[in-house]
Amino acid sequence: MALKKAFRPRNIPCPAAGCNLFFTNKSGVTQHKNSAHAPFDNRARQASPVRAHVPPSPPGSRASSVGGGGDAGPGEDLGPPVRLRRQPQYHPVLNGRPCDRDGNFLPPGAPPAPKGYPPPDDYTPYEGPQDFHLADLLYRKIQMSAGEIDELMQNWASRPESAGDPPFADHNDLYNTIDATALGTVPWQSFEVTYDGPIPEGNTATWKTKPYTVHFRDPHAVLQAQLANPDFKLEMDFAPKRTFGEDNCREYQDFMSGNWAWRQADVIMRLPGTHGATFVPVILGSDKTTVSVATGQNDYYPLYMSNGLVHNNVRRAHRNAVSLIGFLAIPKTDRENQDSAEFRTFRRNLFHGSLRHILESLRPAMTTPEVTLFGDGHYRRVVYGLGPYIADYPEQVLLACTVQGWCARCTASNKDLDGPSGRRSQEHTEALFEALDHKALWDDYGVIPDVLPFTWDFPRADIYELLSPDLLHQVIKGTFKDHLVTWVGEYLEATHGAKKSKKIMADIDRRIAAVPAFPGLRRFPEGRGFKQWTGDDSKALMKVYLPAIEGHVPPQMLRAFSAFLEFCYLTRRNIVGEDTLVAIDAALIRYHTERKIFEDSGVCPNGFCLPRQHSLTHYRYLIQEFGAPNGLCSSITESKHIKAVKEPWRRSSRYQALDQMLTINDRLDKLAAARVNFTERGMLQAPAARPAAAPAPVAAAVNDDDDLGATNERDILGEVKLAVTHVRNYPHNPTLLAAHLNLPALPNLLRRFLYAQDHPNLDIPLAEIDLDDCPDPPRSVQVLPSAIATFYAPSDQSGIGGMLRERIRAVRSWRGGSARYDTIFVEQDATLPGFRGLLAARVLLFFSFKRANIEYPCALVTWFSTIGDEPCPDVGMWMVEPDIDNRGQRIMDIIHIDSILRGAHLIPVFGDDFLPRNFKFTASLDSFRAYYINKYADHHSHEIAF
Known part of the structure; x- marks a missing residue:
């Protein structure tokens, strides 16, 4: 394939009031990201196809720019982020009109009747909020045993500094108090x-x-x-x-x-x-x-x-x-x-x-x-x-x-499930009862008659x-794990024999184990060689399996997997539009075409009369009937x-x-029920007021060892922020820092970065600027171990508002082991769709510095360029390769973190070679010539790289 070199953006500020972000285009000429010179807003680029997953600012919000801006004013409700849509059309007759308790409709806009709440200090049956918090902690969160509750209360009562009796005498007192709650009682x-x-x-x-x-x-x-x-x-x-x-x-x-x-x-x-x-x-x-x-x-x-x-x-x-x-x-x-x-x-x-x-x-x-x-x-x-x-x-x-082996929704024959059929209905079955005997009902229509x-x-x-529709058992555990993954093993054994197929399967396991770490991505240290599978195991394997089998199976088999994964990820979206339905149909047709290799190779000699795979043909109709299947x-x-x-x-x-x-x-x-009631009455304060299943907001200063996850923030549409706590024992002087980290190019890159800030209309490549003309590097630099990306990803396991947070790391030692330098999506051209408008980069360092009272949060990155003008036709993912200079070194640049969209996941292109037995996943991003942009890392990645 011909190599297509992607340019590398360098972010520099705009002299316009309130705006300080530019980037350098392919020719090295600085161009503004906002042609109107309005304050640059990382949260409100809703017109961009690349940013289609980022909803617009809701009414009443004030987006904050990189160079300043403001938050919502007092009393402003930013509301949950939403995509640009027309107002919904509601049913004109069954429209849910409010009424009074006697059923009389209220005038439009009428407020509800006042709620007859008890006094605001009435926590019945609890003495106060502390007693409720303790009961909730012991019974729901910790699930403490009766004996342990008794011991705790006895120790509480025996403390000499205790102000009085313990909140509960023993476990019976605790249980009786909970039982006395009048709320939520359905016996x-x-x-x-x-x-x-x-x-x-x-x-x-x-x-x-x-x-x-x-x-x-x-x-x-x-x-x-x-x-x-x-x-x-x-x-x-x-x-x-x-x-x-x-x-x-x-x-x-x-x-x-x-x-x-x-x-x-x-x-x-x-x-x-x-x-x-x-x-x-x-x-x-x-x-x-x-x-x-x-x-x-x-x-x-x-x-x-x-x-x-x-x-x-x-x-x-x-x-x-x-x-x-x-x-x-x-x-x-x-x-x-x-x-x-x-x-x-x-x-x-x-x-x-x-x-x-x-x-x-x-x-x-x-x-x-x-x-x-x-x-x-x-x-x-x-x-x-x-x-x-x-x-x-x-x-x-x-x-x-209906009889096992038949479809419960349609009348397709159990001998040809993908053949002619009509929809089952109660009227049709009643007619069959009147016309046929029991044997004919069972044998010819799959109806159990008694x-x-x-x-x-x-x-x-x-x-x-x-x-x-049942995504878990029909798509994820059924078609993928029970069928396709099993068929690959059967194909390898039928083609290569038992001994060689085990060797190939072992290499596939090593490839799966060699996948680089990524937030929220489960690792398989021993490959897929375990017996007890869960739905989460199957979901995790789907994200990394396709590149692992390349080179060991025919291209048509790869295309079958690719088409199926497209179908799977499209149907699992939180919002399914008409264009997505068309793509679902196309993916299913491709899958049915490409899966014939399993029939031709003898793995499925009798075809594909499989109820769970047949159910996929009903998904378009069921989405139109019931909405997105993930609900x-x-x-x-x-x-x-x-x-x-x-x-x-x-x-x-x-x-x-x-x-x-x-x-x-x-x-x-x-x-x-008590927690909801107390919260509604304003009697509980965070964090205890949060619902049990609602994840707590995570500050940027939390332990760097976590991957974050869902967040209930509603006033952020998409941003990347550096962690709060800087790395200790690192030099602050750029020259000393460069020597400490073995990054000799860092001071010169900083000087060129600053030159670009001072020359926003630069019309020649920045690399051609003489260093003698560049400013001195800043005197002090703060190194941060990570950055936190917050973005709108409702198709993933996000918060109620659809928000997700992930940590992007750049550390010399992760969890006491090897270094970890994560990869990211960087915005290139907001007018191009999907990955065509993005770049892939790897972060070597997060840092910030001040110059003229302006804070510059930055990242030192190396770049990847796309291979070819289209995704790989077999695997369906974009391929990239590291950018190397004429000395064989990876090319580095400094970028402003506001050009970072979120983390990216790269999987090596393994080719035909077998991996060494002792290969470490921490070396993957340094060891291969080419990588796939893994659009199956999560649903958000799939949407922006689809």
Whole structure:
């Protein structure tokens, strides 16, 4: 490929008032980043295709420039960052109009009725905020055992300087105080189910005589608590909506932006008394989970519930928007009976009958509106309806009463899932019941004839259209880990034999282990050679697997992986526009074309009749129906397992653990409700006022050993700041510092950098300026170990406002080991899309200095130039190579940190050679001729390098 050399920007200030940032163009001529000479704003370049991921400044905000500027004035609410969009179109009839508690609509703009809060010093049942904080700390955060609580209180009481009795006498006093909380109380109930068929005399299977207990909480009361939670008052949609981007094309994000909710509203509006009401979709999810294999395979079957009004980011953040409402029964029998048709039928009927009974309390308000209090203080008329059900494939076929191997959504044959099909529907299945016998239903349509889905007689509910897309099990763990990664191993063994394939697999593991470190990227020190896989393991492997297999598999196989990863990352975006849907279709077509190599090579000789891969063909339709899939993924319920099932089980005595687990969940809900109530009343101060799942804002001065992560900051649209604490024991004099760090070019680079500050209209390359004409370097330089980039990345695990923070390091020793010098994206041309408008660089040093009372935060970097004019056609990622001078040294420059967009992840182009066994990942960025710009490092990287 021809080499395309990218120019290297040098940032210098503008003489215009309030602006001090320039950069040098390819010819060495300084050009302003803002043609109008307005104060340069690193947060508000919303017109740039490169910066399309950075939302504009919200109304009322005042962006701060590099050279000064201001923050929001007193009382100004900057609000969460948002992309440029037209105002949403809300449903004209079911539009969520506020009303009073009697259901009478209020005039537009009318405030809610005053809340009848107790006095501001009433922390009942706690004596004060300190007692609540302590109870929350001991019970929720630390999960201290009863004996340890007793010991703590005894030590507290025995301290001679103690001002009085301990806050709680013992663990019983603590538990009783939490139990006395009136907020968040939805009591647990139970019912029993038994087999009601004929039971023959004699040696009868035990499952026919055994009662099965189902524990549940009234979903109606739980939903009311969710809707009234003031924690969600700014993050709910009260009506179905249609949202549009800058180009007036439809966008799909939160659940209520999908077509299904709008279509349901069109039906509900025909019911009497529903005009002006709020349609509340009920989102359910269930999945068996095992808490301990070693102690006898302890299985539980939790049932979760959320509502469709809260935004996807809230549901993903687990801020009590997903509630545990039940534990379903798990019938078991001996080996002789476990595969009998009679037992399987009972098990299915038990499941559907339990769901039907639990949800019965919602039925009246599915047709007749009821008045409900919301978190914003307003009452609204509410109409409930069964919404999407979050489930993996085995659960989906159980829900739809279809046969394993068939699609639960469409009628495609189990022998040709990608062949002709139509959508399953309740009407179609009822017609099949009338026309066909049991055998034909099972064999020809995959319908289980002796069980009716629980949705069958609920208003407007059709289970076949309510099955949600499942990114975790269908895409990440299913197609990627279980299929594609496994097929690579099978291909290598079939092609090279068992012995050589093991050698190649070992090299792939070494390549995976050699990937450079990156914030938020899990490392695999031993490659992928471990047995117990989690969803997070699969997600992490996806980010680094493709370059690792290059050279060991055919190019078509690489293209199959590349096309699939494109599909995966596009469908996992937080906002999916019409252009993204087109790209999703194109990626899926490419994947279906390229995956044929697995069929031709004999790995999949019978084709690809795989339900989880077939499900990908439904994703475009499901995105249009339900919004972005990340708001309905089973990773939400699997994460909920930890807090609702696994941790309570570990805290139990293991004997009759379920009753104890119910109590623990009840107390956790009471603590959460009390925290929200006290915070809403202004009675808690940060940090205790923050919700349990909301990550604390991290200052730039925190321990440099962390990678930061999600942040709830809302007034920053995108910036890079140096860490606060400078590196100790480093010389401040530039000449001495250069000798200390073995960077002899540093003083001269500083002099040229300063020359550029003094000559903003420079029209010759800076390197041609005689050093004698350049100013002396600054007398004092402060070295910083890292910089912190804050940017808008809602598709990643970001804060509620969509903000993410990452640390970019430049240190001589990281975690007591080798040096770490991270790579970054540097802005080159804001008018070019994606990586075409960016440069890749590696930071060798972060530092700052003052000159004429102006602070210059800078970075010393080396550059990478792109190889070719397009991404690699097989891997689909841009390739870069280090810039080398005529002495074989990497070319260095000094840049202002405001030209840094964020961190970049580079993966070596490994080629055909095998890595040495003892190769260290810390040497990767110094050891290879070329690198891939890893657009799969996270979703934000994919969006800007796509």
